[in-house]
Amino acid sequence: MRNKEKLVEILLTLIGLSSVTVLGLIILFIFKEGLPAFAQVGLWQFVTGTRWSPGKNLLGILPMIAGSFVVTAGALVVGLPLGLGCAIYLSEFATAKTAAILKPTIELLAGIPSVVFGFIGLTLMVPFIRNFFGGPGFSVLASALVLGIMILPTMVSVSYDALRAVPPVYREGMLALGSTDWQAVKMVVLPAARPGILAAAILAMGRAIGETMAVIMVAGNSTIIPTSFLDPVRTLTSNIALEMGYATGLHRQALFATGVVLFVIISILNLTARVVVRGKTR
Amino acid sequence: MFAGKAAKIELREFELYYGDFRVLKKVSAAFAANAVTAIIGPSGCGKSTLLRSINRMNDLIEGVRVTGEIRLDGKNIYDPDVDLIWLRARIGMVFQRPVAFPLSIFDNVAAAPRVRGILSHKELVPIVETSLKAVGLWPEVKDRLGQAASSLSLGDQQKLSIARAIATQPDVVLFDEPCSALDPIATHTIEDLMQSLSEHYTIIIVTHNMQQAARASDFTMFMLDGNIVEYSPTRELFTNPKDTRTENYITGKLG
DSSP: OHHHHHHHHHHHHHHHHHHHHHHHHHHHHHHHHHHHHHHHHOHHHHHHOOOEEGGGTEEOOHHHHHHHHHHHHHHHHHHHHHHHHHHHIIIIISOHHHHHHHHHHHHHGGGSOHHHHHHHIIIIIHHHHHHHHOSOSOSHHHHHHHHHHHTHHHHHHHHHHHHHTSOHHHHHHHHHTTOOHHHHIIIIIHHHHHHHHHHHHHHHHHHHHHOOHHHHHHHBOOSSOOOSTTSOBOOHHHHHHHHTTTOOHHHHHHHHHHHHHHHHHHHHHHHHHHHHHHHHHO | OOTTOOEEEEEEEEEEEETTEEEEEEEEEEEETTSEEEEEOSTTSSHHHHHHHHTTGGGGSTTEEEEEEEEETTEETTSTTOOHHHHHHHEEEEOSSOOOOSSBHHHHHHHHHHHTTOOOHHHHHHHHHHHHHHTTOHHHHTTOTTSBGGGSOHHHHHHHHHHHHHTTOOSEEEEESTTTTSOHHHHHHHHHHHHHHTTTSEEEEEOSOHHHHHHHOSEEEEEETTEEEEEEEHHHHHHSOSSHHHHHHHTTSOO
């Protein structure tokens, strides 16, 4: 009996470690494949270079770094207020019946494959932007709109849980002071739920920065630093996905190096966000 | 019975239903101004429901229906033209567990005037100070108003809740078992505080603690199954109960 217990423990430890090991191996692999490119191009040159032309051995990914940032920021501008507003409505104002219908519907959005979002963006948003705002239509704006919708399920359900976790006595205490529902939400419920809402925003940001397929289909993917919301844009993830199929030699290594940069950026963002959340909780 | 004190609140054949269940049965009684009235009775007798009917907190519960009247200075608070914000500004409430909002000490008290649209810091400061002084918390917190209210002890958090309740300058303050989460020392301070506050406010307290009612109130109402069994000056009710059910309850044979 005791031996069996021991065996189960060892087995579970191994299983637990295996996921960490897989992560470690992935990191190791990306770095191993990517680091030679840094050595050859020069780290600074690689990160700040504004021209990406593998045929001419011009390997600068600043346009893609800028692209990822601007598209993610745009997605957050679209998705955060919408998602938070939706979560507040569901948690504080909707009747139980309405919430029981609406919340699963929103969560269903998460189950739609990203290529479908891309397709909708491609056939509806891109022509719309081209006709009404000008430019090619394939743009930062189209990417931000598509991604903004894609991060809604994350934003809504995580901030909804944060709002529901606020003790009901806070609302009661406010209403007993003669507050309206909205005053109670604004003055007490939202401040109480802030760490959870920040966590929702972080998760949503991670989703946006990592998304590839939908963005490829609506972003236009040209390797220039966008100067307007109507300019086409290429993100770090798109860069890898678009070219990995045919890349060889230094070009291939440079794509892995793009992955390294993406990995570092996401780690820094996550870390900062975590520190912010912890700071606000205290 | 009130020995010269005016009636501030008057219930007239007040009934309350949860769905089909009648919680309060044709309750008629008055509460004296500037006195502490305790409502006692076993769990489920309707004492908390009665208290929450006075500031209409029961409105928040689905399926609640009322008949009869509750008059505040002669005005029926269940009239359709009554503004709940007005009503709850005149009738403050302190809950069983201290409600310390996840905000600073200052903002916890300032929440009350802010709800009524008083937003300028200049106007808020004296209100917060007066309220904290009235509950005796001022000397302790005046140098750390910006700190989180959750850093206070439970007893002090309850004082803070009382300060917030009186920051709207109400006439009436309702206490719903305000000491059940507190230790004996904090309980005594809150009881003393209720007595001193009754100079300016009409105070009604629901408690399951008979000693508390005996110590801290001027009048006591004993309820059972949604009815008032006995209601008299506190000393009289505890020393010379007229109803055998009251006697059984206060001697511990019932409930």
